[in-house]
Amino acid sequence: MPESGGWGTVTVGRIALREVFKVAESGFGKRTLSLTGQEASPPLTRQQLVDRHDDLLALEGSVLPVTFEDKAERNGFYLVTAVSADLTEWKGEVLTSDWKVELTRAGTENETDLQSRLTGAVRVNDFSLTGERWHAPPIGHYGYFTGSTAPSVLTRTGADGAITVYRGIPAYVSPRWGCSPSAYMAGRVRFVAGTGREVTGTDRLLGPTGWSLSNGLVSVAPSGTGSTLDVQSYVGGTWRSKQWGVTAGSLITSWDSATLLHNEPEHVIVRLMKSTAPGRVTLDLGLRRGSRLIEGYLKVGASATLSVSLATAESASSTASSGYLTAASDDANGNGFLVGSARSFTAHANGGVTKASTTALDFFLGLVGGQPVLNTNPYFETDTSGWLTLGGSIARSTDFAHEGTAALKLTPDGVTATAIGYVAPADAPAVTVGAAYIGTGWLYSPVGYATVNVAIDWLNSSNTLITTTQGTISALPAGAWTFYTVSGTAPASAAKGSFKVRLPGTPASSVLLYADEMKFRAAIPSGETATDLRNQYIASMPEAVYPVRR
Incomplete structure (x- = not known):
């Protein structure tokens, strides 16, 4: 958050800035708003100042909610038409960023709908699956509208609160919904860098370690424990972890670089790269708002055996011919792992997917979150009481x-x-x-x-x-x-x-x-079973959000 000292806060998308005294507005033809301000170190740390500077430069072309602490009547949805920022350093004394943001007003909450334009894309798969069209707007949305055919509703509770997932979205329909600018970011997908900051935009300098990708329901981060990825699911009010190994000829335990390919509140994709001798391995990890699954795409130059499997073996109850594997029995937390692919694969002995002589492997990872066990003494480790x-x-x-x-x-x-x-x-x-x-x-x-x-x-x-x-x-x-x-x-x-x-x-x-x-x-709610989650992965549904007049 911005430093204290009597200043208000203006929040542009994910970025909180010191609110300026003046906003310059124009009402001719289209209503515009111009913001100018300065961020300085001190009182910010040097890293905070540089991060905020870079975050601002990543905004151009985005449609974002903008909220003011002191000028709340200017809250609304805006198109960022131009951004500039001057970075000035007096070595050993002060570092400043003098910034300017040009906005075109789309409308206030009461006059603006948000429209999610869903592609309707279905992953090519080897199982004759049509997938399930689903969509999750922000937690604070209201008035969700898909025309004469209403979707069914599933509520998923994550670290950010209860998020509504709409199932069975009609074909060729772009849902419309309302949302206050202050609630728009609730339940978003976040990429948090190793410095602990949430990153805006894609043109950023990132380290290969220490980062995390999360939507409040599921998260993924580098493992650093002799495996590759730490995938956590939010179940029963807490995070539950599974360690996964990614193999491209051999187990990958570290990465050389991380790059953001896409970074919007509804969908984030990060690309990891590992150098080989010679060549490289890339792994794209994607996460969507409201999803319980991490989506992955592993790619190599020359054919090899590619696999994604649990670091600690667990038995699976489904066969690879189903397009997924899930745990044969619950773990100590009452959950079962879930892994699968849109393409045919061989079941890994540890619980996972593997494919020989290939250059690419798509996959999804997560948990089938079991509900809490209600009866006492289900394991009989001490006695038969109850x-x-x-x-x-x-x-x-x-x-x-x-x-x-x-x-x-x-x-x-x-x-x-x-x-x-x-x-x-x-x-x-x-x-x-x-x-x-x-x-x-x-x-x-x-x-x-x-x-x-x-x-x-x-x-x-x-x-x-x-x-x-x-x-x-x-x-x-x-x-x-x-x-x-x-x-x-x-x-x-x-x-x-x-x-x-x-x-x-x-x-x-x-x-x-x-x-x-x-x-x-x-019982596990409808929409949360292994088959449901697999079908939601198959219907990938890339999304773009646009403001429209209500």
Whole structure:
């Protein structure tokens, strides 16, 4: 922020400047506004002064919100028609930037709509996918309009707050929306340089380390930990990190340069370059406002094996033929990695994409953010507290485990029609009527069994059973951990949900069942599943924003 001392602040796009005493205006033909001012070091540091000088010179040709602290009636959207700045240095004493910005007024908030002109582009892909047209305006927008066909709405909560994502945008439609100039930058994409400043424009001197690219939902930065990229997703009110390795013949652990190719509030692309002997590797990383995915494009001169994979191996549940891979089970934070490509690829053993004998690899990275686990003791590492049984007995066992060192062991009594291990009604988590929930778990039997499933008992406030939602009954193979799931909507009068594992068919006492990672959660919202995110990547939808008279 500008220095104190009684000055107000004028904010031009991303740049906060010392507000000047006078603004020169013209109303002939088109309304113009001219700003002149000076920034100085001291009181700014030399780096702050130079950064602000360069940021100003990057504004020309942009349509931006402009807000005044002391002259708020001049707030509005403006086209930057010209910028000039004189950098003067008295060595060892003071450094000044005398700047001038020429603006043409597009309009005030009440008379101006913003129109997002979406290209409708769909990535060429090998999976016959048409993609999903989606769009995310600033957090503070209102009056979103797409004509007679209204899109569906998805809310994503990030570090900047709740951002609205519109899904199913009609073809050949450019959405229009309103927004106050002061709210326009909320939820934007930011490139922050190693100096800790947010960069404006593209013609900038950048270092290859220390930077970050973020939109409040997902971020990417150089790793510096023996991998290549640190990709973080904002889930459950905090940032969750995954380390990824980028390989072009060999693992890349550092870059020689970073260059901004595109830098607008709705979309930023940074190009990284690594010198080889001879030749070079380039990696373009892109991020869009409202997206949960980092988009990447890896390029080399001569054919090589290119891959992007987790630095620490995790198993995947989807095949490369689907166009993506996602985690076979949640990590310790309840999330699953997501990676894929628009082109055919081979699944990497660590969890990732790889392609041999190629010069290019496109990819996307992120998380399928799991909702918080609602039931207690899903891992049974210490005991079986919070769980009960019918038709048998339960115990903590270290014979087999899918995660950690222990699992729940269910031993049927051999005479009851169905042996069950279930969350005790007193410990069953609260549910909301009409909300969707999912129960997931990993099951194992040394001998196998023909009929196994998981289910949810819906209980009222008195712990009385209302109804049961059954998951698919299927054969559990011998000696293999197998993933089971059940989804359901809490019915009328439901106050709790009790997750359970079932062995119907009067199982013999020799049919031992082990259960681990038994999690009951709110369902992943529509639009956030692995398939949804893949389809949003396929519909890349480059965007340009223009002001139009309301």
